[in-house]
Amino acid sequence: MDDELFPRPRAEIAPGAVHVPGWLDLAAQQSLLAACRTWARPPGGLRTVRMPSGGQMSVRMVCLGLHWYPYGYARTVVDGDGSPVKPFPGRLGRMAAQAVRDAYGDERAESVPAPDAYDVALVNYYDRGATMGMHRDSDEKSTAPVVSLSLGDSCVFRFGNTRTRNRPWTDVELRSGDLFVFGGPSRAAFHGVPRTHPGTGPAALGLTGRLNITLRVSGW
Ligand SMILES: O=C(O)CCC(=O)C(=O)O
Numbered sequence: 001m002d003d004e005l006f007p008r009p010r011a012e013i014a015p016g017a018v019h020v021p022g023w024l025d026l027a028a029q030q031s032l033l034a035a036c037r038t039w040a041r042p043p044g045g046l047r048t049v050r051m052p053s054g055g056q057m058s059v060r061m062v063c064l065g066l067h068w069y070p071y072g073y074a075r076t077v078v079d080g081d082g083s084p085v086k087p088f089p090g091r092l093g094r095m096a097a098q099a100v101r102d103a104y105g106d107e108r109a110e111s112v113p114a115p116d117a118y119d120v121a122l123v124n125y126y127d128r129g130a131t132m133g134m135h136r137d138s139d140e141k142s143t144a145p146v147v148s149l150s151l152g153d154s155c156v157f158r159f160g161n162t163r164t165r166n167r168p169w170t171d172v173e174l175r176s177g178d179l180f181v182f183g184g185p186s187r188a189a190f191h192g193v194p195r196t197h198p199g200t201g202p203a204a205l206g207l208t209g210r211l212n213i214t215l216r217v218s219g220w
Pocket residue numbers: 122124132137148157174191192193212214
């Protein structure tokens with residue numbers, strides 16, 4: 001943010017895992033939030049995800065492009081109202097490619113997928129108390145970097161290792177407007193959100209809770 005006394009630097013948390021604080025300015029966050037509100041509406045809107053184990057995720061989710069369910073992708077909301085999944089907007093694909101370019105810099109330009117390669121968005125809504133356990137994003141058939149954008153309340157984003165869901169890990173604070181990209185050797189790293197900080201989002205955004213949007217290349 002412009003008014004930050006000590007600007008937060010871009011940081012490579014692990015090889016291929018890069019945090020870019022403040023990547024989206026307030027206007028871009030507002031525009032993305034307005035779009036999320038539209039996507040969240042039925043049919044095929046925000047839903048509670050039930051796990052095969054019988055539990056349910058505390059985040060609520062809506063998908064664009066392809067519908068993610070535990071554990072795979074489908075063209076309709078197979079575990080919800082059955083409607084077709086909403087289209088993946090081209091502008092999100094262009095944002096994703098730009099995000100990877102900005103995170104990786106020119107020296108890794110060859111690892112930036114084409115803007116039309118990105119075809120899936122998972123939009124997660126964290127109400128007060130919602131968390132996400134340590135997991136890998138492993139249902140994609142592509143190894144292209146995952147692009148994560150955060151809006152609203154800040155959170156603890158736990159970025160672990162590729163072998164186990166346990167330590168070593170690094171806790172990163174993700175705030176509204178932050179970008180996090182994980183690809184290359186970190187594409188299959190375990191990660192999760194052990195907590196959010198309710199009430200910490202920018203007042204001018206007008207969002208209660210936290211939204212996270214991951215942009216992915218499905219390879220499906
Ligand atoms: O909310 C976040 O920052 C992470 C979301 C995530 O890991 C996922 O959607 O797979």
